[in-house]
Amino acid sequence: MIQAEHLTKRYRSRLVVDDVSFVCRPGRVTGFLGPNGAGKSTTMRMLCALTTPNSGRSLVLQHPFRELRNPGRHVGVLLDASAQHGGRTGREILALSACLMSLPAARVQRVVDVVGLTAREADARTRTYSLGMRQRLGLAHALLGEPQVLILDEPVNGLDPAGIRWMRGLLRSFADAGGTVLLSSHLLHEVEAIADDLIIIGGGRILAQGSAAELTSTSGGLEELFFDLTAQHGRGQHGRGQYGREQFGREQFGREEVAS
């Protein structure tokens, strides 16, 4: 269970996240959708106590993240697959975290197998990794502590179609076993295929949330809904065209940019 209550984050005068509230329930995959700069990453960092909100609060498993002892055993986090020390091997990164979480060393090989990294890949320095390999390593890391909650920012970014399909199955089985999944994405169809619940965010505000079935049953499906919402509610100073289809298409593989 993840609860966000009136989360608000301001960088100088810019409101990046504006009064965001939602709940992610166990047994369900919650998709977090929004264009670049909508505030997805900032919100997810606030859930993990990496960014302090100006107001509002969030709970993971009914506790503020900061108060979790050994949080890696409860919450698997993947916020940026590229944020790893390039001089360490994938296996060493996992081993360090396993050690920190007091996990048996065998757990490392287990998650390496689960995400399908070969022994050779796991023993290579992450500097040499492709984005897809980084995502697999990041997911292995998120699963390491056998968490009940997963918080994943753009986890399918850089995965090939087979990888995306595999990820879908993995998250599905995680949720079916009672886990809570929050994943953000630019890829509408991917989210549509995985998510039970949807949160659509634009310009820092929640534009719509509800079950995926409910939201996609509106005329024209999720895609129409998404563009309607983000065009109407886009940040005023950028005008209506900011979140137009063409713009979105070009930017969808870019890294989400949030002032820091």
Added chain:
Amino acid sequence: MNTLTLPGSVPTLRTPGGITFTRLCGVELRKQVDTRAGLWLLIVIALVNTALIVLTLTTVPPSELTWANLTSTASLAQFVLLPLIGVMAATSEWSQRTGLTTFALEPRRTRVNLAKLVSAGLLGLLVMLLTVIVGAVLNVVGIVFRGGDGSWAMDWSMLAGAALALLLLVAQGVAFGLAFLSTPIAIVAYLALPIVWTTLTMFISGLAGPATWLDMNVTMLSLMMGEMSVLGWAQLTTSVAVWVGVPLAVGLWRTARRDVA
């Protein structure tokens, strides 16, 4: 594909043990030596010390080949280079962005930073211990091959002073790393600022007085000679407060609040 071992359906909080400070220090110590940069710094320290040892063993008069002398010869490089491992321990979380992982596993950032400080100090002590052992081996080499004096009298106050000086320098490295959060800037600041300050005190006569209290290069001299007086301790403490305490306080304050991104 393997199936996942998943927890039960009720998402209540299990209670696995917390992360002890000892465990945190152990992991931080490993992180200091498991990267290419960290490993190479240690290798370079060993190489430079080896070169100095060879020079000493071959050129110094046999009467000066003692355990104490050889130990101090074999320990020079770590005073210059080991603090850089401290710098990198502090900066890499931010420059390599590993903080996204580290602080998601232990959100108490000050606790992580203190673990970095303790583990970097521990690494310093391990290196000193190793140097003393190498010094002993070299003393035997000196006796056997050069008919050296071979005295086993160790100046323990000097050795303890050197160990403490190394700890202070490593702490200064961590402190500068935390204050600047960028590896190149922190390293340049760590290396250049004390030199600039020492140079200024040599040219500006009015600064000579304050320098005896505020220049670690000066206050650590008598510490490393093992000749500390009450005044010396007061002067050392003052300079350490300025050069280690202030950047450490700034760094801890800064890293506790900053967005990890």
